[in-house]
Amino acid sequence: MTPLRLKEKVIESTFFLSSSLAIFINLAIIAILTFESYGFFHKVSPIDFFTDTQWTPFFYDKHYGILSLFAGTFLTTVIALAVALPVGLISAIYLSEYSHSRFRVSVKPMLEMIAAVPTVVYGYFALLFVTPLLKNIIPGLASFNSLSAGIVMGIMIIPLIASLSEDAIHAVPLMLREGAFALGATRLQVVRRVLLPAAFSGIAASVILGVSRAIGETMIVAIAAGLQPRFTLNPLVPIETVTSYIVQVSQGDAAAGTIEFQTIFVAGASLFVMTFILNTISYGLRKRYMQAYV
Amino acid sequence: MKKSFLKKLSRNEMNDRIFSVVGLLATLLGVGVFLVLLADVAMDGLKRLNWSFLTSFPSRNPFDAGILSAWVGTVWLMAVTGAIAIPLGIMAGIYLEEYGKRNKLAGFIEVNIANLAGIPSIIYGLLGLGLFVRFLDLGRSVLAGGATLALLILPIIILATREALRAVPVSLREASFALGATKWQTLKYQILPAAFPGILTGIILAMSRAIGESAPLIMIGALAYIAFLPQQLSDPFTALPIQIFNWVSRPQHEFAVNAAAGILVLLFITLMMNGLAIWLRYRFEKKVRW
Known part of the structure; x- marks a missing residue:
C-alpha cells in the first residue's frame, strides 16, 4: 500500500469510528437504564409498578405506582x-x-x-x-x-x-x-x-x-x-x-x-x-x- | 337550483376569506406570545441587571447575589462540549455522507442517529450520570457536564454537516477526481470549504441549544450555590440555566427578579447565536449559485 492510500484508509477509519459512536451511545443508554431498572424490579413487583396509583418513594408507606x-x-x-x-x-x-x-x-x-x-x-x-x-x-x-x-x-x-x-x-x-x-x-x-x-x-x-x-x-x-x-x-x-x-x-x-x-x-x-x-x-x-x- | 349554487359558491369564498384571517392570527399568535415573554422578563429583570450582578457570586441575600460563577461555568462547559462534539460530529457527518453511502452498517448508524436526535434531554442526563459521573468516575465535574452536553448535541452537528455536504454539487467532486485528486484531497480542498458556512450554521445552533440546557446538568449534579470558579476540568460547577432554575424555585419575589435578570443574559446569548446562524444561512443561500 502506498503512503497516500494508507493515509486515505486511516482517515476513512477515523471518520467511521466517530460515526459508529452513535451506536455506542444508544447501547450505553439502553444498558444503563436496563441495569438500574433490573435492580429496581428485584425489589418492586412489576404488577404493583404498573397498577398501583400511588407514587410515594420517600414516604414511610412506600408505593411505586408509576x-x-x-x-x-x-x-x-x-x-x-x-x-x-x-x-x-x-x-x-x-x-x-x-x-x-x-x-x-x-x-x-x-x-x-x-x-x-x-x-x-x-x-x-x-x-x-x-x-x-x-x-x-x-x-x-x-x-x-x-x-x-x-x-x-x-x-x-x-x-x-x-x-x-x-x-x-x-x-x-x-x-x-x-x-x-x-x-x-x-x-x-x-x-x-x-x-x-x-x-x-x-x-x-x-x-x-x-x-x-x-x-x-x-x-x-x-x-x-x-x-x-x-x-x-x-x-x-x-x-x-x-x-x-x-x-x-x-x-x-x-x-x-x-x-x-x-x-x-x-x-x-x-x-x-x-x-x-x-x-x-x-x-x-x-x-x-x-x-x-x- | 341556480340560486342555491351561487349561495354555496359565495359561502365557500367567505370561508376562504375567513380562514385567511384566522391563519394570519394563528401565525402571529406564537410571535405575539414570544414578544409578551420578552417584555415580561425585561420588565422584571432589567432593573436588576448591572455590573455587580455579572461579577458577584450567588448569595443568600438576593440583592448581593450575581451570576459570576454561573456564566463562567457556562463558558467552561461550552469549551468542553465544543471540543468534543464539533470534531466528532463533523467527522461522523462526513463519513455518513461521503464514504458509507450505500452500505448496511452506515444505514444502521443513521437509524441510531435519528433515534438519538429524538431522545429527551433528561435521558442524556441519566446517561451522563451513569456513564461519566459513576462508571468513568469523573464525579460531578465540568468534564462530566461538558461531555454529557456533547453527546446531546452530537446528532444535531452530524445532521447539519450532512445537509451542508449534500448541498455541494456532484460536479465539483467529479471535476476534482478527474484531476487525479484522492477522496480526502477532494474533501479537504473542494467540498469542505464549500460546505463550511452550512456546517458553521449547524454548529452555532447546536451550541446555542447546549447553552440553554438545564435538565441534564441537574441530573449530573451541577450545584446552584458555587462561590468559586472552576480552575480545572475536575472541579464542580454551576451554569447559567441552573442558577436561573434555582432562583425561580424560591418563593421570595426578589429571587424571581434575579431569575429574570439571569434570563435576560441567557436569552441575549441564545438569541444572538440564533440570529447569527439565520443570517449566515440567509447570506449563504443568497450568494452561492452553483
Whole structure:
C-alpha cells in the first residue's frame, strides 16, 4: 500500500469510528437504564409498578405506582397538544398556501427563535406570568398546576409542528393544486380536500414528534406544574410528571444503589420506551411521504 | 337550483376569506406570545441587571447575589462540549455522507442517529450520570457536564454537516477526481470549504441549544450555590440555566427578579447565536449559485 492510500484508509477509519459512536451511545443508554431498572424490579413487583396509583418513594408507606406520574405526563401532553396542534397546523397551512413569500421569509426566523428559547425560560414564564394571569379567570387554580405548564409547553411546540407540517404541505406537487383550482375550488377547499389528505403522513409525523417532545419536556413542568404525584386528570391542581420526578430526585442526594436512586432510572426507562416508539413511528411516516413526493 | 349554487359558491369564498384571517392570527399568535415573554422578563429583570450582578457570586441575600460563577461555568462547559462534539460530529457527518453511502452498517448508524436526535434531554442526563459521573468516575465535574452536553448535541452537528455536504454539487467532486485528486484531497480542498458556512450554521445552533440546557446538568449534579470558579476540568460547577432554575424555585419575589435578570443574559446569548446562524444561512443561500 502506498503512503497516500494508507493515509486515505486511516482517515476513512477515523471518520467511521466517530460515526459508529452513535451506536455506542444508544447501547450505553439502553444498558444503563436496563441495569438500574433490573435492580429496581428485584425489589418492586412489576404488577404493583404498573397498577398501583400511588407514587410515594420517600414516604414511610412506600408505593411505586408509576401510573400517577404517567397521569401527570399525559395531562400536560394533552394540554400542550390542544394548543400546539390547531395553532401549528393552521399556521402551516397559512404559511404554505395563503401568505406572501415575503411574509413567510420574515416569520420563519421568528418561529425558529421561539423554538430556541431555553426551556427554563418558558418555565419562568409559565409560573410567574401565565399562572397569575389564569388565576384571574379561574379562581380555583393552584399556584402550581398542569394547565399553565401545558399551555406554555404547547407554545414551545408550535414552531415544531408548524415548520414540519409546512414542509409536508409544501411538498405536495403543484399539479394537484392546479387540478383542483381548475375545477373552481377555493384555496380552503384545496387545502381540505386535496392538500391535507395528500400531506397526511407528513403532518402526522410532525404531530407525533410534537407529542414526543411534550412527553420528554422537563424544565417547564418541573418549575410550574408542582412536584406532587397525583393520579388525576384535573388540570388545576399540582401534579408531577415522569420527567419532573427525575429532576426532583436528582436535586437531592439519593445514594447510588438505593431504591430511590433506581426509581429515576426506571422512570427514565419508561420515558425512553415511550419516546422511542413515537419517534420511530414519526420517522417511518416521514420516510413515506418523502418517497411519495420528493 | 341556480340560486342555491351561487349561495354555496359565495359561502365557500367567505370561508376562504375567513380562514385567511384566522391563519394570519394563528401565525402571529406564537410571535405575539414570544414578544409578551420578552417584555415580561425585561420588565422584571432589567432593573436588576448591572455590573455587580455579572461579577458577584450567588448569595443568600438576593440583592448581593450575581451570576459570576454561573456564566463562567457556562463558558467552561461550552469549551468542553465544543471540543468534543464539533470534531466528532463533523467527522461522523462526513463519513455518513461521503464514504458509507450505500452500505448496511452506515444505514444502521443513521437509524441510531435519528433515534438519538429524538431522545429527551433528561435521558442524556441519566446517561451522563451513569456513564461519566459513576462508571468513568469523573464525579460531578465540568468534564462530566461538558461531555454529557456533547453527546446531546452530537446528532444535531452530524445532521447539519450532512445537509451542508449534500448541498455541494456532484460536479465539483467529479471535476476534482478527474484531476487525479484522492477522496480526502477532494474533501479537504473542494467540498469542505464549500460546505463550511452550512456546517458553521449547524454548529452555532447546536451550541446555542447546549447553552440553554438545564435538565441534564441537574441530573449530573451541577450545584446552584458555587462561590468559586472552576480552575480545572475536575472541579464542580454551576451554569447559567441552573442558577436561573434555582432562583425561580424560591418563593421570595426578589429571587424571581434575579431569575429574570439571569434570563435576560441567557436569552441575549441564545438569541444572538440564533440570529447569527439565520443570517449566515440567509447570506449563504443568497450568494452561492452553483
